[in-house]
Amino acid sequence: MTDLEFLDRAEAALQAIELACDRINEATDADVDNQRVGGMVTLVFANRSQIVVNLQKPLHEIWVAARSGGYHYKWDGQAWVDTKGQGELFAQLTRCATEQAGQALVFSS
Incomplete structure (x- = not known):
């Protein structure tokens, strides 16, 4: 994957995360604040816990980073998949956010 391809795919993922936060806030009382600075999105929950999603451009x-740990995802041609076999980005983000918010939340691409 070229640097440009990575940036296109990664930017689409960050935008999907931001849109998911908007959907969650409209549909639930979870109140997930998302703050974007460059290639990093920080999700802040009502209990002040955070999930940080950021791009590691040199590594593609x-x-x-969540309460449950740190995860690294690479594009496998179809999805962002954890480098240590922990699953797909949006599925893991759903699990982490649900745990931190204390209610069922769904993130999807």
């Missing part, structure tokens, strides 16, 4: 990876 998306990194996620």
